[in-house]
Amino acid sequence: MSVAVKKDFQQPKDFKFSKENMVKVELHISKYPKGRQASAVMALLTIAQEQNGGWIPEAAMEEIARILDMPRIKVFEVATFYTMYNLSPKGKHHIQFCTTTPCWLAGSAEVVRACEKHLGIHLGETTPDGEFHLSDVECLGACVNAPVFQHNGDDFYEDLTPENVVKVLDDMKAGRAKPGSQTGRATSMGIKGATTLHDQAKKAGVKDAG
Amino acid sequence: MPKLTIDDIEVTVEPGTSIIQAAEQVGIEIPRFCYHDKLSVPANCRMCLVEVEKSPKPMASCALPCGDGMKVHTQSEKAKQARKNVMEMLLVNHPLDCPICDQGGECDLQDQAVAYGYDRSRYEEEKRAVTNKNLGPLVKTVMTRCIQCTRCVRFGEEIAGVEELGVIGRGEYLEIGTYVEQMVTSELSGNLIDVCPVGALTSKPYAFTARPWELRKTPGIDVLDAVGSNIRIDARGGEIMRILPRLHEDVNEEWISDKTRFAVDGLKSDRLDRCYVRRNGRLEPATWEEAFEAVKTEAKKRTFGAIVGDLADCESVVALKDLMESLGAKNLECRQDMAQIDPAHPAGYLFNTTIAGIEKADAILLVGTNPRTEAALVNARIRKTWLAKRIKVGVIGRKIDLNYPAQYLGAGPETLAELAEGKGAFAGVLANAKNPMIILGAGALRRADGYAVAALARKVAEKFNMVKDGWNGYNMLHTQASRVGALMLGFVAGDAASWQKVDALYLLGADEMPVENIKPDCFVVYQGHHGGKVAARADVILPGAAYTEKSGTYVNTEGRVQNGLQAVFPPGGAREDWQIIAGLAAVLGRKLPYETLPQVRARLAAVNPAFARVDEILPAKWTAFGKDGKCDAKPFGAAIENFYMTDAISRASKTMQACTDAFVKAEEEKAVAHG
Numbered sequence: 001m002s003v004a005v006k007k008d009f010q011q012p013k014d015f016k017f018s019k020e021n022m023v024k025v026e027l028h029i030s031k032y033p034k035g036r037q038a039s040a041v042m043a044l045l046t047i048a049q050e051q052n053g054g055w056i057p058e059a060a061m062e063e064i065a066r067i068l069d070m071p072r073i074k075v076f077e078v079a080t081f082y083t084m085y086n087l088s089p090k091g092k093h094h095i096q097f098c099t100t101t102p103c104w105l106a107g108s109a110e111v112v113r114a115c116e117k118h119l120g121i122h123l124g125e126t127t128p129d130g131e132f133h134l135s136d137v138e139c140l141g142a143c144v145n146a147p148v149f150q151h152n153g154d155d156f157y158e159d160l161t162p163e164n165v166v167k168v169l170d171d172m173k174a175g176r177a178k179p180g181s182q183t184g185r186a187t188s189m190g191i192k193g194a195t196t197l198h199d200q201a202k203k204a205g206v207k208d209a210g
Numbered sequence: 211m212p213k214l215t216i217d218d219i220e221v222t223v224e225p226g227t228s229i230i231q232a233a234e235q236v237g238i239e240i241p242r243f244c245y246h247d248k249l250s251v252p253a254n255c256r257m258c259l260v261e262v263e264k265s266p267k268p269m270a271s272c273a274l275p276c277g278d279g280m281k282v283h284t285q286s287e288k289a290k291q292a293r294k295n296v297m298e299m300l301l302v303n304h305p306l307d308c309p310i311c312d313q314g315g316e317c318d319l320q321d322q323a324v325a326y327g328y329d330r331s332r333y334e335e336e337k338r339a340v341t342n343k344n345l346g347p348l349v350k351t352v353m354t355r356c357i358q359c360t361r362c363v364r365f366g367e368e369i370a371g372v373e374e375l376g377v378i379g380r381g382e383y384l385e386i387g388t389y390v391e392q393m394v395t396s397e398l399s400g401n402l403i404d405v406c407p408v409g410a411l412t413s414k415p416y417a418f419t420a421r422p423w424e425l426r427k428t429p430g431i432d433v434l435d436a437v438g439s440n441i442r443i444d445a446r447g448g449e450i451m452r453i454l455p456r457l458h459e460d461v462n463e464e465w466i467s468d469k470t471r472f473a474v475d476g477l478k479s480d481r482l483d484r485c486y487v488r489r490n491g492r493l494e495p496a497t498w499e500e501a502f503e504a505v506k507t508e509a510k511k512r513t514f515g516a517i518v519g520d521l522a523d524c525e526s527v528v529a530l531k532d533l534m535e536s537l538g539a540k541n542l543e544c545r546q547d548m549a550q551i552d553p554a555h556p557a558g559y560l561f562n563t564t565i566a567g568i569e570k571a572d573a574i575l576l577v578g579t580n581p582r583t584e585a586a587l588v589n590a591r592i593r594k595t596w597l598a599k600r601i602k603v604g605v606i607g608r609k610i611d612l613n614y615p616a617q618y619l620g621a622g623p624e625t626l627a628e629l630a631e632g633k634g635a636f637a638g639v640l641a642n643a644k645n646p647m648i649i650l651g652a653g654a655l656r657r658a659d660g661y662a663v664a665a666l667a668r669k670v671a672e673k674f675n676m677v678k679d680g681w682n683g684y685n686m687l688h689t690q691a692s693r694v695g696a697l698m699l700g701f702v703a704g705d706a707a708s709w710q711k712v713d714a715l716y717l718l719g720a721d722e723m724p725v726e727n728i729k730p731d732c733f734v735v736y737q738g739h740h741g742g743k744v745a746a747r748a749d750v751i752l753p754g755a756a757y758t759e760k761s762g763t764y765v766n767t768e769g770r771v772q773n774g775l776q777a778v779f780p781p782g783g784a785r786e787d788w789q790i791i792a793g794l795a796a797v798l799g800r801k802l803p804y805e806t807l808p809q810v811r812a813r814l815a816a817v818n819p820a821f822a823r824v825d826e827i828l829p830a831k832w833t834a835f836g837k838d839g840k841c842d843a844k845p846f847g848a849a850i851e852n853f854y855m856t857d858a859i860s861r862a863s864k865t866m867q868a869c870t871d872a873f874v875k876a877e878e879e880k881a882v883a884h885g
């Protein structure tokens with residue numbers, strides 16, 4: 001696989017930051033000493049991605065290079081290095097499945113398969129209506145609620161099963177999906193109820209040290 | 211100064227020296243891929259690992275400064291094992307396609323794998339493949355072979371000044387690429403091929419033509435600009451296969467320009483390989499005897515003038531001078547571009563600061579020159595100095611695209627005149643500089659008021675104290691390899707246009723002369739190696755040798771005398787140039803007093819003792835050159851329009867044509883679209 005940007009979609013001709021975003025851009029640039037404005041490149045890429053519906057077009061990288069007075073290739077290097085920057089359109093709903101070991105042990109492979117079947121696409125693809133894009137990512141840091149997916153780089157949907165994930169997708173399309181645990185558990189509480197080492201100790205008849 | 215031992219050899223080094231450099235000083239070789247002594251140190255390949263006593267892990271010797279009392283081992287079990295491991299990892303994704311790789315036989319990876327690696331791999335999984343990139347007509351890419359040393363990226367950033375290559379992606383997907391697939395536009399891009407330690411970047415024109423062990427290597431001097439780059443000419447049989455740079459720290463370091471490297475295919479086409487004599491208005495093949503006789507007949511009736519072209523070696527220039535003077539010729543000329551350069555004042559026509567001296571400058575004024583196209587390696591030095599010290603550069607003349615920031619001051623002599631009075635935007639910079647420089651291009655002198663411009667430039671130099679003890683900041687940048695040598699030999703008589711009146715002309719490779727200015731009844735002898743519009747005007751053609759086909763002396767723009775050796779024989783009936791002139795002299799009854807190359811060189815030294823001092827710079831005396839006078843307000847022109855095609859050889863080169871199409875024309879189209 002090569003990082004070279006796929007060419008099967010339209011790149012917009014121009015990109016300009018919106019007025020509100022320009023304020024943010026200035027703010028980020030002002031954080032760094034003069035002459036070191038290139039340090040703001042990551043922030044600007046993020047803003048551009050948000051403004052452009054979840055992906056960064058070439059025109060935006062060129063605009064950023066211009067604003068920060070740095071070679072375009074340097075912007076490109078940063079944009080290709082971090083997986084959270086998307087260089088091609090990722091649909092209205094970008095679903096990023098965690099497939100790292102803890103999620104995988106908790107059944108992420110089955111969840112992914114259920115989604116692929118439901119949407120009729122594979123990982124790395126977008127539905128023809130442009131609604132959903134599926135991709136796999138490494139650990140999202142929410143292993144306690146595995147399996148997990150991340151929606152548009154922001155919200156986590158947790159405790160997924162091949163059954164509930166299908167409903168989540170349908171709700172999402174209808175605009176009524178709720179992030180968080182899909183089994184109703186509060187935050188990261190243990191699935192077997194509240195347990196602590198104190199209880200374990202008590203059960204085993206060990207005298208509490210505290 | 212830290213004192214340390216490397217493999218039990220004691221060595222004392224300058225503070226800040228890295229272990230790899232210290233090892234080099236005592237003759238110990240440490241293998242490396244990413245480290246390159248002219249580039250920054252990223253320490254990312256880990257091939258240079260050594261064992262340092264008291265440190266728990268092997269250390270990257272390229273990035274580790276020497277410390278007092280360090281004990282370094284490059285051959286211990288630990289060091290050897292570390293290198294083997296690195297080697298094995300590097301080869302994991304390498305295709306091992308040496309039999310079909312052009313780098314084979316001169317590949318660092320291949321050599322070091324044999325010397326420091328395992329003899330087999332334990333890796334059985336799939337290897338990754340990387341898409342090739344299109345870097346233009348010069349550099350071929352096979353990116354799967356890349357080991358991500360990033361030398362090419364650093365070369366682009368630090369030397370060539372084109373930030374077009376970069377490291378994209380990460381981890382398993384990391385690769386070298388350009389911004390959304392574009393070509394690398396630099397006049398130094400060929401050096402990427404040398405810099406790349408593996409076969410990822412190789413020469414496109416040379417692809418699959420020869421193996422390094424078949425090549426005969428001859429040290430030569432480049433003549434396609436006036437830098438005098440040291441080159442290595444690689445030939446197989448009678449054919450030049452390629453040109454590579456040869457290290458000369460004071461001239462080209464280890465780089466050469468793309469024209470120097472890639473114009474050689476021009477040596478194979480449009481060559482003159484036999485004599486021609488004009489009979490009944492048509493040029494017909496002739497023998498040497500017939501050709502010489504034809505000249506003899508006319509020489510009895512006419513007085514000759516002579517013009518020396520841009521690629522001539524000093525031996526043939528002095529021979530021609532001797533012959534012409536014995537015939538009573540008055541009009542000798544080496545300034546075929548009619549640049550007003552006064553041969554009486556060497557300080558006025560030399561690059562006095564020297565190329566290496568640029569690194570000591572802290573402000574540079576460019577007048578009527580674009581060093582990027584006129585002398586790419588002088589430009590590389592300016593950039594190097596800018597990179598190290600952020601020096602200030604001012605430009606008078608055309609608005610040019612340089613690869614370092616420069617302040618545009620004005621288009622013509624009036625800006626220069628202002629500076630001479632201490633006024634103008636750049637005056638403060640020059641006044642505050644410790645070692646200010648002025649570089650005057652041929653574009654500034656190639657005009658009727660050239661002497662007045664030179665005088666103005668001299669005044670600027672004097673005004674800002676550019677010439678003082680231990681520093682001469684006045685420089686003329688030439689574009690022709692023969693120019694300084696011919697000036698030193700005094701191949702100038704009469705004013706620049708007086709040859710237009712003579713009734714016989716001897717043209718020694720004068721391919722750039724305005725042929726339309728030759729009188730219609732003038733008898734023209736052309737001696738050179740390429741046909742062209744000047745040769746077509748000739749009445750007698752004598753086929754000469756190109757720079758790779760003769761041992762010749764050349765003087766670069768600094769006044770540095772250098773000798774190149776003959777790599778191959780001239781094609782067909784062509785001969786070495788000074789021998790042709792000597793042969794003709796004998797036929798004309800003016801036998802020259804030398805018969806061998808050492809004798810011609812002795813004659814050179816007799817005419818100008820500087821020729822005895824090979825590769826030395828003799829400081830020129832500061833004299834009042836130029837002529838005071840009024841300058842035309844006309845802006846300074848350019849000495850070179852198209853970097854890739856400046857002379858008979860590069861014009862005949864298909865590769866240079868391809869570069870012109872890819873880079874120059876593309877730029878022009880862009881300009882039109884934007885304009």
Ligand code: SF4
Pocket residue numbers: 355356357358359360361362363386405406407408410411
């Ligand atoms: S292309 Fe060559 S020089 Fe560039 S990173 Fe790869 S191996 Fe190094």
Ligand code: FES
Pocket residue numbers: 098099100101102103104138139140141142143146147148
């Ligand atoms: S493994 Fe999936 S969130 Fe950590």
Ligand code: FES
Pocket residue numbers: 241242243244245252253254255256257258259270271272273
């Ligand atoms: S040469 Fe030292 S890490 Fe590459």
